[in-house]
Amino acid sequence: MIRTALLSRWHVHADDYARQAASHPAIHIAAVWDEEETRGRSWAQELGVPFYAELEEVLADPDIDGVIVSAPTVMHYPILMQAARHGKHIFSEKVLALKVEEIDEIFHAATLSGSTLQLALKRLAEPYYVYAQSVLERGWLGKLTLLRCRLAHPGGVPREVSPYGILPAYFFDHGLCGGGALMDLGAHPICLVNRLGGRPQGVYARLEKVYGREVEDHAALIVDYEGGLLGIIEAGFVSNNSFHLELHGTEGVLLIENGAVRLRSVHEGGNQWMTVTELPAKLRSPLEQWADQVLHGTPPDITYDDMRMLTELNEAATASDREGRRISLR
Incomplete structure (x- = not known):
């Protein structure tokens, strides 16, 4: 059994992680801490567990x-470093830290103490991603030339009751x-494109x-x-709900839109568009991967490379937008 403390209800997915943890047979929610005491005490009372003010x-x-860390993003680095030094196993909301040098320090601290690290990158477990990876491995697209991934929702569009x-x-x-x-x-499309494309060499961002x-x-x-x-x-955050994942190659195209999957390949179906109705099984969720690693030493599907390249691309994109130029990642 993994006796787990919930660290902050700040992020909008904090309750989701609490529900996932509560429903996992090997995770027991044992305590709550929050940087805002009133919010934390209320959450602890709802869950029937002790609240820690410090x-x-x-x-x-x-x-x-x-x-399980759902604190403000800028607090991830100090909280995760402190947790790793105490030898606690860590499941974190994205991103792990804001800077690559901070990521490396967290990795080092976790390695020294034997802590496990896992990041909430749930789309790397989805059947459409598993299928996209298998299409590449089979060579159905030929040489991959373009990847596109878009994830958007209207959560930031002002409303009468909330600006x-x-x-x-x-x-x-x-x-x-x-x-x-x-x-x-953006953590989700970044990690999907990195997984399918390899290690990024440079970025231009707006x-x-x-x-x-x-x-x-x-x-x-x-x-x-x-x-x-x-x-x-x-x-x-300011357009209607949409999710698109596109893979374009010299011999085929794979289009995924809000769960619908279409394939066109010279190697399958006579180079005609096909609707894919049977997808692979979903992989273990990030929280399940974390629990399996803690309890059984099972290697997770989400890796340190995924976590590090996510922060690396975010950091470079911010610099690119600020400086108005391509930033090299070589």
């Missing part, structure tokens, strides 16, 4: 095995988030503020990979 106190508790839409106002506070739509929602807030509410990146492959990554 982070050090909960991390020093020898009965706590692991932590920030359905998202909390603090999601647009740079001092808490460190970034906007790309930092949060981070735009449609409503003039402190952080971007939509963003577009052009990423170059080895062999002339280009990746287009889009994320936004």
Whole structure:
């Protein structure tokens, strides 16, 4: 059994992780800490567990095995470093940290203490991703030349009752988030494109503020990979719900839109469009991967490379937008 402390209810997915943990047979929610005491005490009361007012106190508790971190993004690095030094197993909301050098320090601290690290990159477990990877491995697309992934929702579109839409106002506070739509929602298309494209070589980015807030509410990146492959990554809080994953190659095209999958390949179906109705099984969720690694030493599907390249691309994209040029990642 993994006795787990929930660290902060700040992120909009904090309750989701609490529900997932509560439903997992090997995870027991044992405590709550929150940087806002009133919010934390209320959450602890709802869950029927103790509330810790001091982070050090909960991390020093020898009965706590692991932590689920949903704190403000800018707090991830100090919290994760402190948790790793105490030997706690860590499941974190994205991103792991804002800078690559911070990521490396977290990895080092976790390695020294024997802590496991896992990041909430749930789309790397989805059947459409597993299928896309299998199509590439079979060579049905020939040489891959272009990847595009877009993930967007209208959560940041102002409404009469809320100038920030359905998202909390603090999601647009740079001092808490460190970034906007790309930092949060963009984590998923970044990791999908990196997984399918390999290691990014450089990026040109535009981070735009449609409503003039402190952080971007939509963003577009052009990423170059080895062999002339280009990746287009889009994320936004200010357009209607959409998810697109496109793989274009010299001998085929794979299009995924909100779960619908279509394939056209010279190797399958006579180079005619086919609707794919049977997809592979979903992989273990990130939280399941974390629990399996903690309890059984099972290697996770989501790796340190996924976590590091996510922060690396975010950091480079921010520099690219600020400087108006392509940033090399070689």
